[in-house]
């Protein structure tokens with residue numbers, strides 16, 4: 001998708017999906033410019049402003065989350081506006097191509113970098129999973145730009161190709177000591193990366209906030225970062241589309257992982273289905 005081609009029916013074609021998946025394999029990331037409908041971006045910005053006010057959210061008290069950064073977690077529990085994010089047709093097929101269609105939502109939060117914030121320490125989002133590196137993708141994360149992302153306002157800084165290294169960055173290292181590239185993108189764009197890619201939030205040297213939504217996914221066979229099944233009230237999850245129910249974890253990976261007495265957990269939301277496990281075949 002190009003900067004001059006904003007789409008309202010944003011679905012990516014098979015060829016586009018394939019090209020983005022290959023780019024993530026090779027470079028660790030890809031960028032979808034102007035992929036999201038402007039009305040959806042407006043609605044998400046409004047919902048975030050409402051939540052920040054109603055929930056009285058303030059910055060965290062640690063360097064990783066950022067002392068000048070407003071983060072709101074577990075967004076699916078808080079406002080129906082966010083239900084369109086995990087299933088967006090411009091993005092989800094690419095994530096499914098990197099992981100597989102049994103992937104899960106790992107977390108859904110906003111990251112609003114305010115003026116005065118400094119560079120975040122570089123990290124890999126999958127570094128807490130103790131596996132030898134490099135390894136097949138188990139995490140695939142996305143950053144939705146709800147404002148323009150520029151080098152000056154704190155665009156995510158990435159180290160292209162670093163997902164192929166045999167280690168993650170030293171969290172105690174000075175963020176200035178790494179050579180990084182700012183992932184600049186206009187509002188409505190989405191950065192997608194392999195969870196092993198080294199990256200971090202940028203410093204905000206402007207007088208405006210840089211607002212993003214961190215829509216993060218993981219493979220269906222590992223533990224999600226935010227506990228989606230316990231964190232989202234059952235009554236709220238009942239109103240989700242079937243695909244979204246599966247993405248939050250009301251499903252069974254490869255016909256076995258996650259079953260409850262050989263039944264599909266989606267039954268807990270009132271859906272009628274019959275699970276045929278891998279053992280039954």
Ligand SMILES: O=C(O)CCC(=O)C(=O)O
Nearest residue numbers: 111155156199200201202
């Ligand atoms: O805000 C950003 O651009 C990146 C933030 C990030 O990588 C994180 O907090 O894990």
